[in-house]
Amino acid sequence: MTLNVVALTVDLVLLTIRREALQVLLIRRGIPPYQDRWALPGGFVLDDEDLDAAAARELREETGLDPERGHLEQLATYGGPGRDPRGRVVTVAYLALLPDLPAPVPGSDAAVAAWRPVGETGELAFDHDRILADGLERARSRLEYTPLATRFCAPEFTVADLRTVYETVWRTRLDPRNFHRKVTGADGFIEPTGGTVIRDRGRPAQLYRRGPATHLHPPLLRQSPGSPSR
Template structure:
């Protein structure tokens, strides 16, 4: 298809933690351009849609989830000439951070869909490599000053599970005692549920849930 006028699309950077690593949802394109290449999920904005509605529709189609299931925000706009060989296409990218999700089902115009390691995707179609890199860096940065890490967790979680999110996204190892002191000392970051759960080592661990804070004070800075 060749476009004679400018078009608008939405692309989704869908991140989750599966099998102990940060993963991104990718689709294998079933149609030109870049047929057979991996790409971020997305599509054209319909004439009667606004951007947020289009992104929410794509999220539901790709994951079966509503945006309220996790963290969902507009990332950036990309409009370099030549980014799409079909013509002038401007895309608005969205970032979604979600708890562990099941295997995806490819849409009608895709040859396949998979969760793939976010830091080792290989070359993606269009400029999706840049968009993915921007999405990952946004997530890594926001973990420092917002309670965003809890978007990767179930409603109730242990401190160790929360620490695993930071270690996975930041690609580092954190001291358990120091991390515990920092997250429990950040005002309204997390709060105890009053319950415990048995985890990997067979010992009861206190469960927490996200608190009311929208910004972390003090922030948790990357090593």
């Protein structure tokens, strides 16, 4: 039996909040295939790497960020025939949630790297539109049941800062009082630091840090379409 040669890559859905918008890191490809088209960052897995190590390496190369500062998880595997004109290429996609980052530096196969609002990406190379859509839905869902929204925040943040994350990722408006009640009532979600910061109207706001919880009890569920703000 003849075995087909299959190449293995990793692709990254890197999400951050910049300029009050949810943005994704894209690269404009500098080489074929899809030269000059925008794509998700990624690359081939090296012979001596496992998948997680390859994803962490690509994250460092594209952002200069230690993966420990953000959240990195495996999203899904994509292996449809014809997804890459170079041959049979299977990619394992990863989702990264990161705090606000500076302008990125393009890697070896990229002419330009840039943060783009998730609604303004245009048609991406390969099957990256599907991968990005899957990553966005995973991020929105994970914010319901886990404390990962804090990964978009500074180490110390206000409840208003955290609400902005939810509103930006979920693309909705949330009632400030109800949100405050829910996040402070979720076991181990956030905990006060004892400090305050002066924000809007000159009133001090309490500072919080991420708590020890890995899942939210009770969860913060998204609104269904057409339901009132809560």
